Amino acid sequence: QVQLVQSGAEVKKPGASVKVSCKASGYTFTSYYIHWVRQAPGQGLEWVGIINPSDATTNYARRFQGRVTMTRDTSTNTVYMDLISLTYEDTAVYYCARDPSSSHRITYAYGDSFNRDWFFDLWGRGTLVTVSS
Amino acid sequence: ETTLTQSPAFLSATPGDKVSISCKASQDIDDDVNWYQQKPGEAALFIIQEATTLVPGISPRFSGSGYGTDFTLTINNIESDDAAYYFCLQHDNFPWTFGQGTTVEIK
Numbered sequence: 001q002v003q004l005v006q007s008g009a010e011v012k013k014p015g016a017s018v019k020v021s022c023k024a025s026g027y028t029f030t031s032y033y034i035h036w037v038r039q040a041p042g043q044g045l046e047w048v049g050i051i052n053p054s055d056a057t058t059n060y061a062r063r064f065q066g067r068v069t070m071t072r073d074t075s076t077n078t079v080y081m082d083l084i085s086l087t088y089e090d091t092a093v094y095y096c097a098r099d100p101s102s103s104h105r106i107t108y109a110y111g112d113s114f115n116r117d118w119f120f121d122l123w124g125r126g127t128l129v130t131v132s133s
Numbered sequence: 134e135t136t137l138t139q140s141p142a143f144l145s146a147t148p149g150d151k152v153s154i155s156c157k158a159s160q161d162i163d164d165d166v167n168w169y170q171q172k173p174g175e176a177a178l179f180i181i182q183e184a185t186t187l188v189p190g191i192s193p194r195f196s197g198s199g200y201g202t203d204f205t206l207t208i209n210n211i212e213s214d215d216a217a218y219y220f221c222l223q224h225d226n227f228p229w230t231f232g233q234g235t236t237v238e239i240k
Contacts, residue, residue, distance in 0.1 A: 002151070004176070044139075044233035045220060061228050095177070108135075108227035118224035120167065123177040133164065 001060035004034075004124035009096050011130045017084040020127045023095035030041050030054040032098040033106060036070065036081045038115040040092040048094070050106050051079055065130060086131045093126040135159055135223050136210060139232030143198035147240050150211045154219055154235045156204040168197055168206045171218045213239045 007021040022034060036048040049060035051070040058070045069082040079096060097120040104116050144151050156166060168181035179188050181197035184204055190231040194209045208215055216239045222231040 033212075037231075045222075045231035047231070087144045097177070110227060112227045114165070114224055114226060117165070117183065118229065119179065119182060120169070120177075120222060120229075121179045123169075123171075123179075125174065125176050 002122060004098065004122060006094075006096060006124040006127045008099075009128040009130070011132060013133055014085050014087055014129075014131055015072050016086050018086060018090075018129050019082045020079055020094050020129065021080050023078045024098070025052045025054075025077065028067075028082060029074060031101055033101050033124075034070075034072075034079045034097060035097045036068075037094040037097060037120075039095070039126075040089070043092075048081070050099075052106055053077075053079060054101060057106055061084050061119060062110060067114060076129065083129075086129075086130050090129065091131045093128050095126045096124045098122045134228060135162055135226055135230050136213075137221055137223055139221055139228055139231040139235055141235060142233065143236045143238070145240055146211050148212055152208050152211055152237065154206045154237075156199075156206070156221035156232045158202045158204070158223060158225075161201050162223050163171045164200050165223055165225035166197075166199070167206045167222045167224065168195075169220050169222065170215075172216075173216070173218075177220075208237075211237075211239065215239065 010018050024081045035050045051058045053072040079118050091104045138157045140155050147230045164184040166184045170191045171177040179235045186195045198205045220234040
């Protein structure tokens with residue numbers, strides 16, 4: 001079955017870190033990029049970053065630079081998102097979503113036009129991260 | 134960064150209604166908009182790509198229109214199963230951005 005299965009809910013204190021996993025199954029892991037997207041309570045979706053499971057290349061949204069790290073384990077077809085120095089504003093549901101990979105780079109800069117279409121064609125169910133003292 | 138303004142935030146419909154959701158971009162993004170449906174506790178479902186193309190397997194009651202800065206998702210003959218949160222995504226320029234979402238309730 002083609003799916004992305006995410007790890008369970010987490011409760012963390014301010015200043016702590018959290019590591020959320022996204023395990024892919026039913027397709028070739030290295031043929032799809034993985035995005036991370038989050039949704040804070042009452043807010044819209046916000047793109048966090050992207051990883052290429054094939055070569056571990058990443059690109060992060062500006063506001064998360066320095067706090068987020070995305071990694072992958074090709075032996076278990078799992079992608080991880082590590083977020084450090086948590087604040088109450090990081091309380092959100094974090095989603096992973098896949099996109100077909102291509103020969104194009106993912107190291108875009110803000111404002112760059114994409115040179116391909118993007119799909120976000122398969123999503124995980126989300127992981128609730130609650131930051132609370 | 135392209136801002137997507139989605140409206141309405143909430144709409145209530147009766148089975149059989151035709152409903153429309155708007156997604157307006159802060160700059161010209163050609164047809165680089167996708168639409169998604171998300172039900173509580175479920176993974177989001179990809180329903181419309183490139184503004185107007187129905188994703189295979191999705192009910193033809195869903196349709197998309199628009200180009201440039203104004204986009205619309207239309208649901209014809211709405212059914213109770215269509216109750217969900219709908220959002221748009223732009224993939225014209227980096228970073229990817231999303232509309233604020235629309236919750237559709239079926240009376």
